[in-house]
Amino acid sequence: MxxxxxxxxxxxxxxxxxxxxxxxxxxxxxxxxxxxxxxxxxxxxxxxxxxxxxxxxxxxxxxxxxxxxxxxxxxxxxxxxxxxxxDVEEAIADKLDQNEARFDSETADKIARDLSQWQR
Ligand SMILES: [Mg+2]
Missing domain, CATH: 1.10.287.1080 (MazG-like)
Structure with a gap:
């Protein structure tokens, strides 16, 4: 395996x-x-x-x-x-690095607030 x-x-x-x-x-x-x-x-x-x-x-x-x-x-x-x-593992790790930098806590909170209005 x-x-x-x-x-x-x-x-x-x-x-x-x-x-x-x-x-x-x-x-x-x-x-x-x-x-x-x-x-x-x-x-x-x-x-x-x-x-x-x-x-x-x-x-x-x-x-x-x-x-x-x-x-x-x-x-x-x-x-x-x-x-x-x-190299998929490297590509995913690179993308996670980018996402972690892009979505700081302030941005993440704003997105969560925006999305929560659409949740049932
Ligand atoms: Mg199928």
């Missing part, structure tokens, strides 16, 4: 190569695949109210389907990273 993203990237790269699918894993196709899989995840919650996480955790079927669609999204993200020679 693998646990880090770099190992999973390598594993998926081998999966694609073993099946001769490299030509289909273009940045355009992968971008669309990521979007489609994200939509499949969103579809699980479409037309529902804002389902509390506690309710989802008690619904084994919904939680499992969410788990699978989330994995689909992430697998295509790893393949995109492979195509663009991106």
């Amino acid at each position: 693998t646990n880090n993203l770099g190992e999973l990237q390598d594993r998926y790269l081998a999966f694609i190569a073993d099946r001769g699918w490299e030509e289909f894993h273009t940045p355009k196709n992968l971008t669309m695949a990521i979007s489609v899989e994200a939509s499949e995840l969103a579809e699980l919650y479409q037309w529902q109210d804002n389902v509390p996480v506690e309710q989802i955790l008690e619904d084994d079927d919904l939680r499992e389907r969410s788990r699978e669609e989330l994995a689909d999204v992430m697998i295509y993200c790893l393949s995109m990273a492979n195509e663009l020679d991106i």
Whole structure:
């Protein structure tokens, strides 16, 4: 079993190569695949109210389907990273650094106030 993203990237790269699918894993196709899989995840919650996480955790079927669609999204993200020679762990860490600098406590409080008016 693998646990880090770099190992999973390598594993998926081998999966694609073993099946001769490299030509289909273009940045355009992968971008669309990521979007489609994200939509499949969103579809699980479409037309529902804002389902509390506690309710989802008690619904084994919904939680499992969410788990699978989330994995689909992430697998295509790893393949995109492979195509663009991106170290995903480094990219995520860099983005977290940017977000931490961008959303200081004052900005975060303002966003929370703005969003709270839309919560039910
Ligand atoms: Mg899917």
